[in-house]
Amino acid sequence: MIRFDYARPADVAEALRDGADAQAAYLAGGTNLVDLLKENVARPTRVVDITRLPLSGIAEIEGGGLRLGALATNTRTAYDERVQADYPLLSSAILAGATAQLRNAATNGGNINQRTRCYYFYDVGTPCNKRSPGQGCAAIGGVTRIHAILGASHQCIATHPSDMAVGLAALEAQVRVAGPGGERVIPFGDYHRLPGDEPWRDTTLQPGELVTAIDLPPETFPTHYTYLKLRDRLSYAFALVSVAVALRLEAGRIAEARIALGGVAHKPWRRPEAEALLRGQEPARDLFGAAADALLSGAKGQGANDFKLPLARKAILRALEQAAAGTPQSQTDKRIA
Template sequence: MIRFDYARPTDLAEAVREGSGEQVAYLAGGTNLVDLMKENVARPTRVVDITRLPLADIQETEAGGLRLGALATNTETAYDERVRARYPLLSSAILAGATAQLRNAATNGGNINQRTRCYYFYDVGTPCNKRAPGQGCGALGEVNRIHAILGTSPQCIATHPSDMAVALAALKAEVRVTGAEGDRVIPFSDYHRLPSDEPWRDNTLRPGELVTGIDLPPEEFSTNYSYLKLRDRLSYAFALVSVAVAMRLEENRIAEVRIALGGVAHKPWRREEAEDILLGVSPDREAFGRAAEVLLDGAKGQGANDFKIPMARKAIVRALEQAAAGTPQSQTDKRIA
């Protein structure tokens, strides 16, 4: 860890001023940033501690949804009665991630901004374009079991690690940010990036911008939903493949459906054309299989992770079946329902 300056602002304007410039990092729960700093992966010259900012509330929005404060913890969010009643998909996804101790410290803003868990990104002795642009991608042709099968580039095949973000993508949330140029709202589908030729850019935040909250829309999907997470072990493991499904049925026909995948790309993966082919049809395995094929069109394994393609296909169908039956995957009894 290198030496750094430290600031602890008490209001947003001060935080934005302190966050301007290069090599600056915002610190909230620190469950990811501190690890990266200890490993010399992140080397900020200034750390801006934002834990005193008034961003921890969860409150109703004028549109009828909920606004999740950026500094509300994952635990506070998952167990909030309004979230559990109206957005149980989000609660389920949060509880599928990390451990209770980490969820008690991790914040909503930090969760969606966490960095990849790619082995090569964390190991400063190996090449990684995300950590050090121009070095190359160490995962290509090497150990890549956990890596992406969709949306990759020759520059990077890393995946985004968040469970919460997958549910937020399915719910069509919006991210509220502030910076030197003022406030703006970013649709969740536009928040994270695919690697392209700039894999070091995880999201579309501008330099110095700070996440202040996440807005959930009025649509609740409180009955037909599921978050299915497949991993190497049942506790404290990142997804090999995860599926978030939000569905609405009318007279045993699919009136609306959202599907988002985790563990397979540099960002939560959605394709609206896969969802569109399910509209108006009866919820059955054959239809779900067709949607899975569209959602996974173009998927490409890297050798050691080839198994992810058939795994993802089966997981999509199973999660859709769980959602349609109103029997969401339990995050306490983690055997697949």
């Protein structure tokens, strides 16, 4: 681990001053950053400890919705009565991730900003454009079991590891950030980036900006939802494929549909045209298959992860069936009925 300066600000304004250096890193729960420091992947000149900032609340928003403080822990968020009642999809997605001990420490802001778990990103002895721009991508042509089948580029095929982010994408949350230029709100679909020619940029955050809260919209999906996560083992494993589905049914037809995929791309994956196929229709397996095909259009395996192509389609079908029936996947009894 390298040497770095350490700061512990008392308010957001002070944190922004301390984090103005482009090489500074904000520290919250530390469940990802500390690992990156130990592995010599992250090499900040200054670590800004933001745990004293007043950003841990969960409060209702005037006009509807819920504001999740960036420093509220994943555990507190998942078990908040308002989240469980109105946004059970988010609670389920959070509880599908990590372990109880990690969720007790991990924060909402840190969760959506966590880095990829690509083997080559963590191995400083291999080329990685995300870790060191211009080095190349050792994953391409390498061991690709966990890598992307959608939205990849010739520079990076890494995936985003967060479960919470997939649920937030389906709910169309918004990310509130503060920075040198003031405050701004970023729609969740615009927050994370595809790798393109700049794979080292995971998000659309600008240098020095700090996530202060995540806003959940007034529209809720309390009944017809599911978060289905498929992985190599039933606990403490990142998704090979995950699916968040939120439906609103009216008179037996789908009035609103949201589908987001995890484990398949550099960001939670959505396609409006796939969701549009479902609206106004009666739930049916053939309809769900058409939506799955539209969502996965252009998907391409990397050899060792070719199995993700049929796995993702089957997962989408199963998740849509679960949501339509109002029988969401249990994160306690993980068997798929």
